Amino acid sequence: MRILIVTDTFPPDINGVARTLNTLGEGLERRGHTVQVVTTVEAADATGLQRQVMHSMPLPGYPGLRFGFASLRQMLEVFDDFRPEVLYVATEGLMGIASIRAAGKRGIPVVSGFHTNFQTYLEDYNLPGLEPLAQGILRGIHNQTARTLTPSTDTAHMLERWGIQNVGVLGRGVDTDLFDPQRRSTALRQSWGADDATPVAIYVGRIAAEKNLELAVRAFAAFHQVQPEARMVFVGDGPRLAALQEEHPEFHYAGSRTGEDLAAHYASGDVFLFPSTTETFGNVVLEALSSGLGVVAFDYAAPRLLIRSGENGWVAPLADEPAFLHQVRVAAAAWNDRALRFAARQTAFDLGWARVIEQFEQELATVMQSPSPLKP
Template identity: 70%
Template sequence: MRFLLITDTFPPDINGVARTLATLATGLKQRGHDVEVVTTLEAGPEEAADAVKRHTVMAMPLPGYPGLRMGFTTTWQMQALYETFRPDALYVATETPLGIASIRAGNKMGIPMVSGFHTNFQTYLEDYALPGLEGVAQGLLRSIHNQTARTLTPSTDTAAMLERWGIHNVGVLGRGVDTDVFDPARRSTALRESWGATDDTPVALYVGRVAAEKNLELLTRAFARFREVHPQARCVVVGDGPKLKSLQTEHPEFHYAGPRTGSDLGAHYASADVFVFPSITETFGNVVLEAMSSGLLTVAYDYAAPRLLIRPGENGLLAAFDDEADFLLQCEKAATSWQDSAQRLAARAAARHLGWQRVIEQFESELITVIPPAPAKDPA
């Protein structure tokens, strides 16, 4: 089969959506399919020679978020690409002008399409000085996704939300984790020492975009609560984003590791002890799965991936959704149990069976299912 994936973000971008789509594209290719990608950024020098072929379109930075881009193309340009590549099905992972033009072209040419809802952008509007437009955004998203045969999203929470909006034929495509990259065995004494931590020093970690929608104000309060219990504790932030400089200025006591990828990222996870994730805007939360696979005690809100993966008191800690007082209480508990090897081993065990292969196989099935059967040949 020939599949075309359309997305504004793809490696070398560093975020959960880009990594997920790269894994899915590579997985389809390894299963014998012809796969190409339409995106907004050229491949980086470190990209493997056998990576999927990409077509790049013009793009501009998202307002207030220069690290991410919005792709632009025309329906005619996408039709020309479809004429050349002849895809059997499209996966449209973006609701920007790139995705809208791609869907229009697909409908004009009768190409089966599956769309993906990867990011709760409608919840970001207030954070980026556009309050009161969430209802408008929901209507636009409903219109876009209902032009495709199927909409995939990573959690049952998000699927239920999309159905309430009136989006039809919603399915859940979960996420996986590379348990070799995210492995407690990557723990590094030297890395911990660079953070000022010894074996007896607890390290609290955050990994993700350093952006308003990640609830950074609560993150700083959570780190502070952690240090109330252990004044010598180290707090580490891994990632980049529009709020990084202001966070560094306001909280120089934290260690800022910048963006990390691959085994280097795995070492940063494994060298910490507690993972603090206060976001309330996730469709899934890949970083929670990565942290648990790395053997960390995770504190998160009770929704999306944490609800699916964490059994409170057994392999992590959950706070009632959007209850800041409860979240800070769970951080206190984590600070007193950061050396609880039973919970950390249980976290690793919960993640070990959640590899990517089952997700890739389901994704392949979802794409094939929307392709109509070939017409029967006339016996004459």
């Protein structure tokens, strides 16, 4: 197959969507397919997937993310040059809309992805009351495509309630060789002021309003009540980083990390605090489990699928803050439970990327064989 992926975010961007799309694209190429990406950012080097870079602008209030711009004419030129057999639209911006229109004119089947709950971010960025409008726009975009893929059953059911047709679940995988407890670093822990007997709570992800970081701060206060010597580490970057650093200088801020460096940060923690309520999946939860961490999270998306509370992590009912804080206190008391951390690691072993890439390949092939490239 000749596969075109259209996305506003792609490496070297550091986020779960970018990493997922790169993994899927490279996996398809290893299976013999030809993949090209239309995106908003230049490659960091000459390796990797072939890409076309379109003009873009930063997302207001979030300079680390961009919206791409492409006209119908530009996308038709891309199609006529690359001649894709199937299109995957990963983000629902102007570039994605133009690519869907172009695919319609060339008779090319389209699969779309719902990777991010942007509609829930509006209130966090001072745009309250617009979520129903956003849902309608997203419904209109996705119902122009033959299939919509999203990473969890929770999100799939939400999309079906909105009236989006032919929704499927394409899960996520994890590199268990990279995210490995063996990467634990004594030197890194010492830089955080922690020795082997000091519990370290850690958060990895965007430092942004939609991640519910105020609860992360309160959660560590609860953790600290049980373990007064504990340390808190934030790994990531985002628009809330400077404010968080100013408000809480007692925490350690590692900034953005990638590859083996990121894996060492995970493995050098003990308990992963994940208070977000806006995930479509939550790749970081899977990475934390693979790194042998006990995860405290809300019971939806990836945590619902992966965590058996009290066995390999801890979950609280969605948006129930008192229950979440209770589970944090339980986790603090059991921060070095070797059986639980071993169980967390074991959970990841059945969740490699190979099965996800194979399913994605099958989804694209099925749409290509459909008599109609677009939904009615």
